[in-house]
Amino acid sequence: MGTVATITTLFSILLGLCLPTKIEDGPKDAYVLVDSDAAFNCTVSLPWAILIWIMNDAPVLTVTPERPIITSPQFGQRNYTTSQTFTSELIISAVTLQNNATVKCSLQTDGSQQANLFVQVEGTLFFESKISSVVTNRSTDVICKAEGWNPEPTITWTINQTTVHSERYTTIKSPPSGHLYTVVSTLNLTLSAEAEVTCLAAIKALPQPKNASLYITVKPVFDSTVNQDQTWLIVAIVVPIAVVLLLIILAIVIAFCMKRNKHSESSYQDEIRKISKRKTLEKTVVDEKSSGLENFGMSSESVDDLIFPSAAPATIQADSQSRIENIYTLKMPVVPASNLGSLEQTVNQYMANVAIYPQKTRHVTAV
Incomplete structure (x- = not known):
């Protein structure tokens, strides 16, 4: 074979x-x-x-x-x-x-x-932003992106299956990445009625162009204007109110802080006064207990005034306290011995009626 x-x-x-x-x-x-x-x-x-x-x-x-x-x-x-x-x-x-x-x-x-x-290579085709509605007779850009193609695809547009003139859209081709190309096409769209917008990408290996579609509705222009006016009105009302409230809150906080500081300072001074008063009172009581009896027979004009032995203080304090001690020291004149009994009875009766505080020095001349 x-x-x-x-x-x-x-x-x-x-x-x-x-x-x-x-x-x-x-x-x-x-x-x-x-x-x-x-x-x-x-x-x-x-x-x-x-x-x-x-x-x-x-x-x-x-x-x-x-x-x-x-x-x-x-x-x-x-x-x-x-x-x-x-x-x-x-x-x-x-x-x-x-x-x-x-x-x-x-x-x-x-x-x-x-x-x-x-x-x-057939890549992907999609819209960068899916627009569902536009304002009537207002210009809007619709962006279609073809990514990962080889060679660069040819991008065209249709509105309601009618081809859009090439002057109404622009196409930008990016440098290849690993033999694959990306193309971005932007359509400037102005609609007065709802429409179906289609982006098409074509290469010769595809029997039919690849496409992506958007169904876009149209809103009246006054709706958008009203919404904008309402937005500005809300902003104009809310912002001043918010500013006033913030200022009020700030003023309250400042007043509270000042009051708190003043109260703290006042409390501190009151405490100091109380301590000083208590020390003075204690000192006065001690001095009076140790100073003896007042001399009701002492005369301020007598040259022969003597310090009664029992009225002399037991201990002399510091210079800062000497003035207070001298205020409450009683000076007694020399009296005959025959009158000492009646004088002592008179002094005791007077001391029972004299208040301890406030302290005053009384000069009495005995006859």
Whole structure:
């Protein structure tokens, strides 16, 4: 069997060399999404001997009338034969961006024809802000973003399925990131009635453009004005009231702090006065107990006033207290011994009626 196949192949080659075989229809450019399958067709006239598929100048598949010779599992082949022609279909499975290349169909007797394989990436398409309503006859920007595409997609717009003129929107293309592109398109929209706004992104590998839509309603212009007026009115009322309340609270806090400080100072001074008064009173009581009896017979004009022995203080205090002690010291004049009994009775009777506080010095002259 091997010998017969070899002989048949050689016969076909010789026959192809003798007969005028040519390429009737060569491969065409293909635009394919990444991870999809790409297909190229090459139609030749009969009889033909050998057909070779070349990709970037490297043979990837050889076809003979008996069987194809495959060099890589990514490449495959299907046959379509008529009474006058033979068509070989090259199939490239799960293409990647690295498969962007020139594909060539070659006949040994009639040269070759070539085409290009373009592998493309479909990215995402979305609106940066989903607008649900606009004010009637007021300009609004609608932003559509196509992200992660290869090549850069073409962005167009429609309103109620009617194409928008390109002057009404602007498109900005960003530098590629890892062979992927981002495109941002901004539509300046002015509506007087509700509408469906659609953003479309197209590349040749897509049979239909990818789209994203918004259904936008229209609000009367007076609604917006009324809302703004109400907002300003509320602000104009609330802000002054808030300022007044803050000032009142601040004044109350300041008054409270001042009152508290004054009360603390007053309490401190009162305590000092009480302590001073209590010490003075105690000192007075002690001095009076030790000073003896008042001399009701003492005269302020007498030169012969003497200090009664029992009225002399037991101990002399510091200079700061000497003035107080002298105030309450009684000076007694010299009296005859025969009158001492009646004088002592008179002094005792008077001392019973004299108050301890406030203390005063009384000068009495005995006759």
